[in-house]
Amino acid sequence: GAGVSQSPSNKVTEKGKDVELRCDPISGHTALYWYRQSLGQGLEFLIYFQGNSAPDKSGLPSDRFSAERTGGSVSTLTIQRTQQEDSAVYLCASSLAALKGDTQYFGPGTRLTVL
């Protein structure tokens, strides 16, 4: 079946512009995660959705970052007034739930470059 998909695959924007990154999780997966991976770095947790529960936003680095998940499926990560330090690969993952041994399945990522 289809895996996690993300769009666009690459995004180049100018400093100060807003960007939207999209994630389509695997059908039936109730948990969805966003991570940021800067060049040569590990994964930085950003936000997590589980079903209809309030999202865990504890990893969002500033109030310029926000995310929503409509209908328990597709998620959009929005970065307002982008800065050069926002340049990174943004990865989305989904899992059946967010319990114990549930495996996260990752999308290919969106590479964001802020000029």
Next chain:
Amino acid sequence: AQSVAQPEDQVNVAEGNPLTVKCTYSVSGNPYLFWYVQYPNRGLQFLLKYITGDNLVKGSYGFEAEFNKSQTSFHLKKPSALVSDSALYFCAVRDGGYQKVTFGTGTKLQVIP
């Protein structure tokens, strides 16, 4: 709180030799442990996980990992390395009571022909 450490930024191994990529963890409850691999310009791919039971877990592409509770380790191993195994490897942990997964900083594996 939960944390995971990958003490080696890079591991070099000759093709055909056994490889080990190290991972240690810290949790307050029961750990659920994962290994992922990332090839260049790709997302992370799941390799294997430990939930409970047998301490030796077998996964994709001939990889295996050994859960050691006393040493709080979950090292990734393969008996005979291939050049195509060259990639970035991430260890991850979820504490049984948590919903988030914490990832290590990654270890770059270089298999030399």
